[in-house]
Amino acid sequence: MFRGRIALRAVAVGLALGALACTATGCSTTTITSARLNPAIQSTFANLYVLRLAKLGQPAVPAASFAARASCGRDAANRPGSGAGDDWICNIVWRTAGLGTTATAIYDLEVQTDGCYTADGDGPQEINGLRTMVTIDGDTVTNPLWQFNGCIEVT
Amino acid sequence: MTALTLPARNHGHGLRRACRAEITKLAGQWRVRLAAALCVLAPFVLVIALKVQSTIPYDTLFGRWVHESGSSIPLVVLGFCGQWALPALTCLVSGDIFSSEDHFGTWPTILARSCTRRQLFVAKSLIAFGDATLNVVLLALSSTAAGLLLVGRQPLVDLSGTLMPVSHTIPLVLAAWASSIPPVLGFAAMSILISIATRNSPTGIGVPVAIGLGMQLASMANWPDVLRVALLSSSFNAWHGLLTGTPYYGPLVEDLIVSAVYFVFLLGAAYGLAARRDEIRG
Numbered sequence: 001m002f003r004g005r006i007a008l009r010a011v012a013v014g015l016a017l018g019a020l021a022c023t024a025t026g027c028s029t030t031t032i033t034s035a036r037l038n039p040a041i042q043s044t045f046a047n048l049y050v051l052r053l054a055k056l057g058q059p060a061v062p063a064a065s066f067a068a069r070a071s072c073g074r075d076a077a078n079r080p081g082s083g084a085g086d087d088w089i090c091n092i093v094w095r096t097a098g099l100g101t102t103a104t105a106i107y108d109l110e111v112q113t114d115g116c117y118t119a120d121g122d123g124p125q126e127i128n129g130l131r132t133m134v135t136i137d138g139d140t141v142t143n144p145l146w147q148f149n150g151c152i153e154v155t
Numbered sequence: 156m157t158a159l160t161l162p163a164r165n166h167g168h169g170l171r172r173a174c175r176a177e178i179t180k181l182a183g184q185w186r187v188r189l190a191a192a193l194c195v196l197a198p199f200v201l202v203i204a205l206k207v208q209s210t211i212p213y214d215t216l217f218g219r220w221v222h223e224s225g226s227s228i229p230l231v232v233l234g235f236c237g238q239w240a241l242p243a244l245t246c247l248v249s250g251d252i253f254s255s256e257d258h259f260g261t262w263p264t265i266l267a268r269s270c271t272r273r274q275l276f277v278a279k280s281l282i283a284f285g286d287a288t289l290n291v292v293l294l295a296l297s298s299t300a301a302g303l304l305l306v307g308r309q310p311l312v313d314l315s316g317t318l319m320p321v322s323h324t325i326p327l328v329l330a331a332w333a334s335s336i337p338p339v340l341g342f343a344a345m346s347i348l349i350s351i352a353t354r355n356s357p358t359g360i361g362v363p364v365a366i367g368l369g370m371q372l373a374s375m376a377n378w379p380d381v382l383r384v385a386l387l388s389s390s391f392n393a394w395h396g397l398l399t400g401t402p403y404y405g406p407l408v409e410d411l412i413v414s415a416v417y418f419v420f421l422l423g424a425a426y427g428l429a430a431r432r433d434e435i436r437g
Contacts (some may be wrong), residue, residue, distance in 0.1 A: 013420070031380065040315075043400075047316030083377050113374060113383050114392050114406070116216065116314075142211075142219055149216050150314045151395045153403040155380050 031154045032111055033082040034072050037090070040152045041107070041119065042070035045092050048144040055144075057136025068094040072109060086110040090119065103127075105145070115154035120147045169270030173278035176268070181248065181282060190247055194290050198232050198298035202305045216395070217311070226311040226324035228302025229295060230398070233331055236294060237391030241335060242342045242367040243360075244290045249283035250346035250359030253429070257354040276429050280347060280422065287343045288336055295332035299325065315400030331394035334407055337414030338390035342367060344421035345387075351428050384409045387417050 046063035054060060072090040074081025081088070088109035096103050105127050107119040121128020133143040181187050205211070205221050212218035215234045220227040236244075256262050265275065303321075310318040319327075342363050350359025370388035383389055384406075393410035396403040 044314075044316040047400075048312070051312065051316065051318065084375075085377075113377065113380075114389065114395065116392075116395050118214075142223060144312065144316070147213060147219060148316060149219075150316070151399055153396060153405060155384060155405055155409065 032084055032113075032115060032152070036152050037072045037088070037109075037111070037117070038070045040150055041072060041090050041109075041117075042068040042092060044148060044150045045070065045105070045107075045119075045145070046094065048148055049094070051144045052133070055133065055135045055141060066094040068092055084111045084113040088117075089122075113154075114151070116149065116151040118147060118149050121145060169274045170278055173268065173270045173274050174282060176265070177252070177278050177282040181252070181286065186247055187286065190244055190290060191293060194244070194293035195297045198228065198294065198301040199305070201232065202228055202301045206305065216314075217398075220312055222306065224309045224311040225302035225304075225306035226299075226309075226319075226321055226328060228306060229298040229328045230331065232294065232298040233328075233335065233394070237335060237388075238371065239364060239368055241291065241339055241391065242388075243364045245287040245339050245342045246346040246360045246363045248286040249343040250350045250361075250363065251356040252279045252283050252350075253347060254350040254354050254356045254359050258356060272430070276426055280344075280425075283343050283347060284340055287339050291332060291336055291339055295329060299328055313400060314395065314398045317400055319398075327397050331397055334394045334397075334410055335391055337411055337418075338387050341387045341390070341414040341417035341421070344418045344425065348421045348425040348428070351425050351432075385413060387413060390414050 043063070046066045046068040049066060049068070050061065050063045070090050070092045072081075072088055074083070074085065074087055075089070086109075088111055090107045090109055092105045092107065093102050094105075095101075103124075105124065106122040107128070108122050109117050109119050111117040123129060128143070128145040128147075130143055131146050132140050134140055202221075209222070211221055212231060212235075215231050217227040217230040217234070221231060256265060266272065268275075270278070308321045310320050311324045313319045345366065346359050346363040349362050350356060353359065353362075367388050370386040374383050374386050374389050390410040390413055393406040396406050
């Protein structure tokens with residue numbers, strides 16, 4: 001009897017608080033959008049690219065010099081999208097060292113509801129196709145560009 | 156003068172005595188010792204197993220770096236534990252500390268002790284929270300030690316792709332582990348409520364773990380963010396923002412608020428129930 005009443009009261013209070021919070025924050029369905037993912041992905045990629053070059057023994061260059069640009073979308077047509085899901089695809093274009101040309105890499109993205117994502121390399125093979133790479137010292141280590149994680153703030 | 160000070164002193168004594176009795180009882184349970192031993196040993200076993208197999212848990216955050224950075228180990232363990240291990244470890248004690256008295260029919264005996272019913276409730280709750288916190292601390296320290304000793308003090312690739320020296324990662328790792336204490340206490344309060352309501356330890360231990368897993372499933376749906384944040388289990392992920400290049404703390408604040416709301420409501424309901432119980436009323 002009492003137990004039921006306490007539980008009911010707790011549920012009612014919980015719902016009321018939820019509704020209150022919902023109205024306070026505008027109750028947006030998602031803050032995961034292409035516009036917010038693109039900058040996060042491109043800067044993480046550029047940082048990891050620097051890491052890879054260091055492992056290969058190449059001279060250090062600042063991440064910004066790659067001018068990496070990501071465009072992420074939720075289907076093969078790569079249109080802007082929103083929301084969590086495992087069907088995000090990102091194309092990343094960056095300036096290659098010295099030559100003045102650009103290169104492109106593709107990543108399949110799984111974005112969690114809390115804004116954290118896993119990017120899984122989908123080509124080209126020599127950039128992100130293999131789990132490991134051989135450093136200048138001959139050690140076999142994890143290829144930083146094979147897969148990477150990151151998070152964007154969603155609330 | 157004496158009439159005013161005596162009750163206060165008695166109050167303290169009763170609570171202390173009740174706490175001491177509960178600690179003695181708990182320390183004698185093999186489950187509690189086993190859980191504590193597991194918290195200390197499991198991270199070392201995990202690292203050794205990873206080293207032997209050369210496999211990597213690449214579906215976990217930082218799992219790709221377990222062979223190349225010692226700081227990744229405590230974060231991988233934290234990511235894994237937040238899924239169900241922390242609620243399970245917590246409820247092992249808090250889901251049983253009240254209902255074991257039902258199971259053994261010992262309420263009349265312990266109520267004959269010179270402490271009030273409120274003191275008994277507070278003592279049992281405090282001990283349950285203390286045990287839960289101790290498990291988190293043991294896991295945090297041992298997984299950090301396992302990482303640094305068995306893998307090494309290499310810099311860690313953070314969630315923005317930059318290298319973070321170990322002097323930066325260790326405080327962040329400990330802060331990340333500390334952020335799991337509020338939801339752990341929320342789950343402790345939940346299992347206390349359920350075990351008092353059902354007078355049954357398996358329910359008190361199992362149901363909160365199942366609720367936690369249900370919340371995890373629910374948090375994967377594309378609901379409004381406010382609903383996802385309101386799920387207690389989401390608080391176990393609040394630390395992610397700490398490990399990015401430009402750290403953000405919003406989820407940690409939400410973690411504290413959400414866990415506090417769960418804690419107050421669930422423990423309040425548990426106290427309300429306990430106070431109405433005949434055998435506890437004496």
